[in-house]
Amino acid sequence: MVGELASGPFLDADGMKALGAALAITVTGLASAWAEKEIGTAAIGAMAENEGLFGKGLILTVIPETIVIFGLVVALLINSA
Amino acid sequence: MSRPKEMTRAVIVGHKSILKQTIDSLHDTNLFHIEDFVEDESGFKISKPLKNAEEVSKKLVKIRSIANYLGIVNKEPVVQKTDSVLRDLDSKLDELDKAIASKTEAIAQLDNELKDLDSQKRELMPYLAINLDFDDYRGYESLKVFAGTVKGNLDGSQISSITKAYELYFDPQSKAVVLFVAKSDADKVYELLQGLGFRELRVPERGGVPSELLRFIEQKEAEVTRKIESLRNEIESLKAKYADFILASDEILSIESQKAELPLRIATSANAFIIEGWTPTEDYDKVVSAVNSATNGKAYVTSLEIDEEEEEHVPVEYNNSKIAAPMQQIMDLYSRPKYTELDPSSVILITFPLMYGLILGDIGYALILGAIALAVKKAVKSDAVKPLMDILIYCQISTFIFGIIYGEFLGFSLASLHTAHGVVPGLIPGWETIVLFEGLGGEEFTFPIHRTHMVMTMIAATVTIGLLQLNLGFLLGFANISRHHGMKHAVLEKGSWLVIELGALVAAIGYLNGNSGLTYVGAGILVLGIAMLTMGEGIKGPIELPSLMGNALSYARIIAVGLSSIYIASTVNDIAFKMIWADHSKISFVAIAAILVFILGHALNTVLSIIAPGLHALRLQYVEFFGKFYEGGGRKYNPFGYIRKYTEE
Numbered sequence A: 001m002v003g004e005l006a007s008g009p010f011l012d013a014d015g016m017k018a019l020g021a022a023l024a025i026t027v028t029g030l031a032s033a034w035a036e037k038e039i040g041t042a043a044i045g046a047m048a049e050n051e052g053l054f055g056k057g058l059i060l061t062v063i064p065e066t067i068v069i070f071g072l073v074v075a076l077l078i079n080s081a
Numbered sequence B: 001m002s003r004p005k006e007m008t009r010a011v012i013v014g015h016k017s018i019l020k021q022t023i024d025s026l027h028d029t030n031l032f033h034i035e036d037f038v039e040d041e042s043g044f045k046i047s048k049p050l051k052n053a054e055e056v057s058k059k060l061v062k063i064r065s066i067a068n069y070l071g072i073v074n075k076e077p078v079v080q081k082t083d084s085v086l087r088d089l090d091s092k093l094d095e096l097d098k099a100i101a102s103k104t105e106a107i108a109q110l111d112n113e114l115k116d117l118d119s120q121k122r123e124l125m126p127y128l129a130i131n132l133d134f135d136d137y138r139g140y141e142s143l144k145v146f147a148g149t150v151k152g153n154l155d156g157s158q159i160s161s162i163t164k165a166y167e168l169y170f171d172p173q174s175k176a177v178v179l180f181v182a183k184s185d186a187d188k189v190y191e192l193l194q195g196l197g198f199r200e201l202r203v204p205e206r207g208g209v210p211s212e213l214l215r216f217i218e219q220k221e222a223e224v225t226r227k228i229e230s231l232r233n234e235i236e237s238l239k240a241k242y243a244d245f246i247l248a249s250d251e252i253l254s255i256e257s258q259k260a261e262l263p264l265r266i267a268t269s270a271n272a273f274i275i276e277g278w279t280p281t282e283d284y285d286k287v288v289s290a291v292n293s294a295t296n297g298k299a300y301v302t303s304l305e306i307d308e309e310e311e312e313h314v315p316v317e318y319n320n321s322k323i324a325a326p327m328q329q330i331m332d333l334y335s336r337p338k339y340t341e342l343d344p345s346s347v348i349l350i351t352f353p354l355m356y357g358l359i360l361g362d363i364g365y366a367l368i369l370g371a372i373a374l375a376v377k378k379a380v381k382s383d384a385v386k387p388l389m390d391i392l393i394y395c396q397i398s399t400f401i402f403g404i405i406y407g408e409f410l411g412f413s414l415a416s417l418h419t420a421h422g423v424v425p426g427l428i429p430g431w432e433t434i435v436l437f438e439g440l441g442g443e444e445f446t447f448p449i450h451r452t453h454m455v456m457t458m459i460a461a462t463v464t465i466g467l468l469q470l471n472l473g474f475l476l477g478f479a480n481i482s483r484h485h486g487m488k489h490a491v492l493e494k495g496s497w498l499v500i501e502l503g504a505l506v507a508a509i510g511y512l513n514g515n516s517g518l519t520y521v522g523a524g525i526l527v528l529g530i531a532m533l534t535m536g537e538g539i540k541g542p543i544e545l546p547s548l549m550g551n552a553l554s555y556a557r558i559i560a561v562g563l564s565s566i567y568i569a570s571t572v573n574d575i576a577f578k579m580i581w582a583d584h585s586k587i588s589f590v591a592i593a594a595i596l597v598f599i600l601g602h603a604l605n606t607v608l609s610i611i612a613p614g615l616h617a618l619r620l621q622y623v624e625f626f627g628k629f630y631e632g633g634g635r636k637y638n639p640f641g642y643i644r645k646y647t648e649e
Helices: A002-007 A013-049 A051-062 A065-080 B016-029 B053-070 B082-127 B156-160 B183-195 B210-265 B281-295 B327-334 B345-360 B363-379 B385-406 B455-485 B487-512 B516-537 B545-554 B557-582 B587-628
Strands: B007-015 B143-149 B166-171 B176-182 B272-280 B300-304 B417-419 B422-424 B434-438 B444-447
Touching (some): A051 B327, A065 B557, B007 B016, B053 B210, B156 B166, B156 B183, B281 B300, B327 B345, B345 B455, B363 B385, B385 B587
Antiparallel strands (some): B007 B300, B166 B176
16 A cells, blocks of 8 residues: 555645645634634724624625635635636 | 615704703604714804713712622523612612622621731741741840751751860751851851851741641631632622622713713803714604604704705614624624615625635535534524524525535535546445536536536636626626616716726637638727726726636635645545545444544534634625715714613613
8 A cells, every 4th residue: 555655656646736735724814813713803893882883894805705706616616727 | 786874864952941851852762873063163062961970970980880890791581660769779889889898898807817817927937947936036045046948958066176065956858957056156157157148037926836836827817718708709799699789880871971971062151052973864754753752842854955065974873684684793793884876785694604605605604504503503692692693594595406406515525426536336226426517627517516627618607606796796886886887887986897898708709710800890899998997987997807807806716715624624534534444343443533524524624614614704705896876984873872682760
């Protein structure tokens, strides 16, 4: 089993593709999370002052989610290519 | 598509002697949004509150503090006559106030007593094991008594090295020590005790044996606790008895105080008053006749022209059918439309559930969530919850329809699927998947749509749906602008986007078909569109161009979030079914565990099925759709009046 693995290339084309797709999702996911963290903190602070800002806060908080959606699209494109 | 209700600006002028009647009649109609008067150079001043204002607010404060103390909450209203409540108000309020004051005072006293008993008890505890009458500790001429605690152990041998004449009581558990020695030996013994970490304790002043005293104190404690309990029960019964009265009088007093304080918001001179405000145009006649009949026509009511600058600040009342009304909650969460804007409630009545259904699309979850929404709507009477449940029901109807289109039930596929590895049977035998046409990336477009097997096609489809909604947004923006700034502005600011899209489309078709002529035509249209946009919006227009692509791609979340929901559901199903088939000999235990996994897993996914599709569908409306045409920021129409719940005239 081990010998079998060792004899082949460390990463073949399919493996590279899978890794690429995984990276696309991971990095964009982290980026979204980071951006949302910053905005979400500020939004909660604003809401503590004025609860009417919930709608606007929600919108601003979810704006960076687009980043990870793009990541997902890229990952799916890589996988189906 | 609707506009906010048309408003009329009205002014009521009269002599101060009819102010009270005017206020009463306006309050009863509950149709007049009063514009607060700001003092200026005109010479008019705001007036003083009506005479009864101080008394009313005093009573209101009292009744609210009582309601707060008793913990009275809104409940199923028992409607009472205003006159009868008003007649008994003073006497009942006094009675209630006195009863509560005496009871709370008694409780406070008893609480103090309880604390006192507790400290006595604590004083006593160290002496309990020694159990010597406290009178025996005092009144000696030649004896010294040490009472306290030590850190280590103490026995007679240590003391007998100093003196033979002693009497020692020591409890090894609590380390309490009582030692009688002759006064002449006291200093030496004290030194010894100090070496052992002696801490003196106060000897209670009362006489008696500790164990008996303790029994006595405990009895007393029980008695006091019982008394407090019964007082609390009496207060509870007061609450039950007076709850309706308190709610009704709170309402009446709130109404009175609103009326009494209105003069603070209007313009008055020495003898006259002016009330300015807004009323829906359809109700203007009602307001006029109400004021006239209350004042015998002595008040002068007239409507004023609204100039264009003022239009932005007109208070906004929605004008939607009953079906679209729940969507107003979603609008208010974002921002109420301005008076000059289109109110998109009836558009998102369709688009919001559509996006939600596109994302979730599962018959099973639609049934579960629909049933929950109906049950909550029935059980909870709150006016804040009902519209939300209505929205949830709309969403579930859409989810059910898409559940049929997707052929999904709790993550199971209802129809069979032909894959490269053979036919996978569906839940409903005989429902075969039909291939309609070729999709993207070698996928087949089928009915029912197996989302997991046609991801690329679905991404393209959802982005197309997104483009359609974005263009609907441009059209609405076009309507808004052409109404207020003319056709030219509308064409340049919003129409230009349509031209740009058309150009891109033509160029793409030309490029794909290898028709270079068509490509150039498309590019020409595209450049024309960008030029129009720059004229309309300035340099910021072209800068925003890439956002169109971003916005459209953002709709890919419809399939992305949908897939995550499917995968959670089918994972739960896989685990549960593998457990059931795993071991036939111990079927009972594993089967129960499998059922648990199934139920808990789907319960989790049900909760996620409200949050994830809800938030994402909402975001698509707020960010992508509203961004194309909606401004918001309208003032709420808030008529002077009160919606009575507990009283009637």
